[in-house]
Amino acid sequence: MPENEFRVLDGPALWSAQAHLPSVLGRQLVVTRAAGSYVHTADGRALFDGTAGLWHANVGHARAELADAAYAQMRRLETYHVFGRYLNDRALELADRLAALSPVDDVKVILNSGGSDAIDVACKLARRHWQLAGRPAKTIVLSREFAYHGLHAYGTSIAGLEFNRTGYGSESLVPETARISADDVTAVERTVAEIGAEHIAALVAEPVQGTGGVNPPSPGYLEGLQRICRDNDILFVVDEVITGFGRTGTMFASERYGLLPDLLTFAKGVTSGYAPLGGVLVTPAVWRPFYRDSPDTPVFRYGSTYSGHATACAVALRNLALLEEEKLLPRVVELEFLLAQELEVLRTVPGVADTRVAGLLGGVTLDDHLGAEAVADELVDHGFVTRPLRGNTLQISPPFITTDDELRQLVKAIGTVVTEQG
Numbered sequence: 001m002p003e004n005e006f007r008v009l010d011g012p013a014l015w016s017a018q019a020h021l022p023s024v025l026g027r028q029l030v031v032t033r034a035a036g037s038y039v040h041t042a043d044g045r046a047l048f049d050g051t052a053g054l055w056h057a058n059v060g061h062a063r064a065e066l067a068d069a070a071y072a073q074m075r076r077l078e079t080y081h082v083f084g085r086y087l088n089d090r091a092l093e094l095a096d097r098l099a100a101l102s103p104v105d106d107v108k109v110i111l112n113s114g115g116s117d118a119i120d121v122a123c124k125l126a127r128r129h130w131q132l133a134g135r136p137a138k139t140i141v142l143s144r145e146f147a148y149h150g151l152h153a154y155g156t157s158i159a160g161l162e163f164n165r166t167g168y169g170s171e172s173l174v175p176e177t178a179r180i181s182a183d184d185v186t187a188v189e190r191t192v193a194e195i196g197a198e199h200i201a202a203l204v205a206e207p208v209q210g211t212g213g214v215n216p217p218s219p220g221y222l223e224g225l226q227r228i229c230r231d232n233d234i235l236f237v238v239d240e241v242i243t244g245f246g247r248t249g250t251m252f253a254s255e256r257y258g259l260l261p262d263l264l265t266f267a268k269g270v271t272s273g274y275a276p277l278g279g280v281l282v283t284p285a286v287w288r289p290f291y292r293d294s295p296d297t298p299v300f301r302y303g304s305t306y307s308g309h310a311t312a313c314a315v316a317l318r319n320l321a322l323l324e325e326e327k328l329l330p331r332v333v334e335l336e337f338l339l340a341q342e343l344e345v346l347r348t349v350p351g352v353a354d355t356r357v358a359g360l361l362g363g364v365t366l367d368d369h370l371g372a373e374a375v376a377d378e379l380v381d382h383g384f385v386t387r388p389l390r391g392n393t394l395q396i397s398p399p400f401i402t403t404d405d406e407l408r409q410l411v412k413a414i415g416t417v418v419t420e421q422g
């Protein structure tokens with residue numbers, strides 16, 4: 001039927017992100033306020049936020065400490081750009097703090113507005129690196145099947161979730177990308193040999209795949225990727241947009257899995273989502289050519305008006321202090337243990353096919369006859385936010401301030417709804 005024979009749907013002016021509009025219009029939940037681990041909707045619901053929004057609200061929602069930090073900073077200096085000769089003191093302070101927290105030594109810090117920005121910069125920088133190193137054929141960026149790296153042009157192009165990559169008229173928006181196996185090191189080695197390492201600039205990997213279904217790495221896989229990168233002069237880009245700042249119990253998942261990335265991307269947890277901020281930690285081999293004291297030294301052309309945004313940086317500094325003051329990383333380790341126990345029990349419920357945990361990141365895969373989307377919808381009526389992900393999987397990633405009892409209730413509610421719908 002031609003397109004003009006369909007009724008055109010009504011909806012608000014706001015175009016929902018990542019939405020099949022006929023499926024969501026008219027049944028969207030409008031969140032109007034929040035407190036701690038709960039969000040409140042315009043139609044009067046109070047929901048336990050079992051996903052911390054989009055894996056961001058690590059210290060919980062609507063905290064006065066972070067609002068006060070933003071207010072104080074805006075009264076002094078909302079921001080000043082970091083282009084050329086100019087900097088602002090908050091961006092300097094945050095970069096020093098992040099360099100001190102970094103899993104690799106002596107990093108330079110690039111700051112921008114979020115995870116998609118960070119990925120865009122990291123991939124550009126990887127390609128620039130090899131151009132300057134006299135190896136101009138090294139342009140291909142590898143990523144894992146089922147990967148999610150945001151939706152800017154580079155993130156779209158290296159998506160391992162095909163529906164995010166396709167539909168733009170060519171194999172990929174940015175040319176020169178390729179997918180590798182998400183869990184088989186030997187298959188990755190084969191792909192690298194087929195393409196030829198002399199054509200590969202970088203390999204980008206989430207330590208624990210998030211949107212792809214909460215997939216912790218198979219044993220030895222990440223170490224294998226790191227070795228392949230070292231052996232073949234491929235830059236290893238670890239995307240810690242979800243896992244950074246404590247989500248897996250260490251400050252970065254790179255520590256948990258023994259990784260030393262060449263570039264590390266971060267966002268979300270750096271401010272717990274209270275201000276849009278992301279960035280890249282850059283190791284010496286990559287930053288050094290841009291810091292040579294010579295008239296011919298090249299310029300890396302990254303940046304936007306909001307790179308190093310002073311208010312976002314002030315919020316990040318306060319957020320990082322809160323993680324420490326409230327001992328939230330050791331708390332994640334405790335919650336991981338509890339979540340693993342609870343999911344072990346949930347796994348015995350008919351209708352649950354598999355469960356996975358890494359830190360305070362859980363995935364619950366349902367049998368085919370159940371729909372994760374329908375289960376997530378029903379869970380809202382029971383008072384819980386979860387999220388359907390790829391592979392008929394429900395996302396569990398509550399704030400770090402979640403109590404034992406709240407976590408138990410969340411998993412119990414999933415069991416109840418699965419049983420009801422089974």
Ligand code: PLP
Pocket residue numbers: 054114115116117119148149150151206210211239240241242267268278
């Ligand atoms: N990388 C990963 C691993 C992510 O999960 C996300 C977002 O969920 C991004 C990048 C993109 O981040 P943002 O949504 O802040 O642009």
